[in-house]
Amino acid sequence: MAYIVPVIFIAVLLFAMVKRVKIYDELSAGVKEAVKFTISLIPCLAAIFMMCELFEASGLADGLTNLLSPVFSFFGIPKELAKLVLIKPFSGSGSLAYLNNIIEEYGADSYIARCAAVCFGSSETVFYISAVYFAGLKQKKLAAPIAIVLVSAFLTTVLACLVCRIM
Amino acid sequence: MNAVFTVIFSVSLLALTVIAPENVLPALLNGAEKSLTMAVTLFCIYAVWMGISRLAEKSGLSRAAARGLKPLTRRLFKTENEAANENIAMNLSCNLLGIGGAATPYAVKAIGELEKENNDFAQKLLFIINATSVQIVPTTVIALRTAAGSAAAADIFLPSLLCTAFSTVFAAAVFIFGKKKWRT
Numbered sequence: 001m002a003y004i005v006p007v008i009f010i011a012v013l014l015f016a017m018v019k020r021v022k023i024y025d026e027l028s029a030g031v032k033e034a035v036k037f038t039i040s041l042i043p044c045l046a047a048i049f050m051m052c053e054l055f056e057a058s059g060l061a062d063g064l065t066n067l068l069s070p071v072f073s074f075f076g077i078p079k080e081l082a083k084l085v086l087i088k089p090f091s092g093s094g095s096l097a098y099l100n101n102i103i104e105e106y107g108a109d110s111y112i113a114r115c116a117a118v119c120f121g122s123s124e125t126v127f128y129i130s131a132v133y134f135a136g137l138k139q140k141k142l143a144a145p146i147a148i149v150l151v152s153a154f155l156t157t158v159l160a161c162l163v164c165r166i167m
Numbered sequence: 168m169n170a171v172f173t174v175i176f177s178v179s180l181l182a183l184t185v186i187a188p189e190n191v192l193p194a195l196l197n198g199a200e201k202s203l204t205m206a207v208t209l210f211c212i213y214a215v216w217m218g219i220s221r222l223a224e225k226s227g228l229s230r231a232a233a234r235g236l237k238p239l240t241r242r243l244f245k246t247e248n249e250a251a252n253e254n255i256a257m258n259l260s261c262n263l264l265g266i267g268g269a270a271t272p273y274a275v276k277a278i279g280e281l282e283k284e285n286n287d288f289a290q291k292l293l294f295i296i297n298a299t300s301v302q303i304v305p306t307t308v309i310a311l312r313t314a315a316g317s318a319a320a321a322d323i324f325l326p327s328l329l330c331t332a333f334s335t336v337f338a339a340a341v342f343i344f345g346k347k348k349w350r351t
Binding site: 005008009012013015016018019021023026027028029030031033034035037038041042045046047048049050051052053054055056057058059060090093096097099100103104107108109113114117118119120121122123124126129130132133134137140142144145146148149151152153155156159160163164167 | 171172175176178179180182183186187190191194195197198199201202203205206208209210213214216217218219220221222223225226227228264271274275278282287290291293294295297298299300302304305306307308309311312315316317318319320321322323325326327329330331333334337338341342345
């Protein structure tokens with residue numbers, strides 16, 4: 001498994017060398033895009049993290065989690081994941097914050113953190129994507145597609161918690 | 168997003184002011200500080216992947232991958248529009264490689280192209296596939312786990328693949344069969 005990423009890199013590098021791409025110039029140009037992209041994320045990240053901190057500090061996060069944990073445990077989802085699962089459709093940076101918290105708190109190789117990692121990796125920020133993709137188009141009826149995606153995301157969370165127990 | 172943010176933010180703020188007003192400012196500052204730490208972590212991930220994907224793009228590797236995927240996209244999305252097919256293929260390739268940030272611009276372009284032929288079906292299908300995530304390599308997650316000192320950061324590869332495949336196939340199938348049923 002450890003070979004996947006290095007092999008992708010070697011393949012890309014070899015191909016670029018054969019095609020006489022200026023490796024140093026283009027790699028730096030890619031990083032330049034990354035700089036711009038990261039900076040464009042900071043305002044949203046800061047706003048969301050402030051909200052998350054308030055949400056945590058006020059005790060509302062724990063309250064909501066406790067309220068919903070019977071529902072989640074009925075489906076076999078650990079209650080530590082509740083916040084991550086709830087925030088994921090709305091905000092990538094918010095869910096990333098919770099994923100990071102879970103990894104730090106329970107350790108990267110714990111069952112909870114592995115579950116969280118799989119949940120995070122197998123769903124997307126539905127509302128953000130729908131806003132970006134269909135911005136500037138005439139009114140679209142997106143209720144059905146969004147509902148389908150949300151149901152599928154929930155079922156996938158259930159599946160992820162099961163799979164992580166076995167693998 | 169605005170409505171959700173406003174509700175959570177204001178309710179939390181009110182609650183915290185009632186319980187412990189002295190903790191309000193530290194909580195906000197703490198959040199801002201964490202956002203910068205997070206931005207640094209993310210930058211490292213993007214720098215590596217966008218650097219490599221730039222090489223793939225400039226060497227024509229991305230385009231070749233797009234061409235390979237085209238027969239599939241043409242059939243799945245029911246469009247003959249060349250530009251739309253290429254953008255969809257690029258979007259899917261980036262997604263499969265786990266570079267979601269690079270995938271978004273292609274999706275927006277593809278949806279614009281599909282709008283010209285009023286292909287509502289393909290637009291929504293592309294949205295569903297993107298919204299359910301179709302990563303082969305969950306790069307962000309693996310990088311985060313490595314940063315946190317995981318002994319085997321990539322061992323979530325198989326579970327992730329299984330789950331992400333399930334979510335996409337399930338959602339796309341429901342959408343496609345649902346569409347067929349309503350039409351007939």
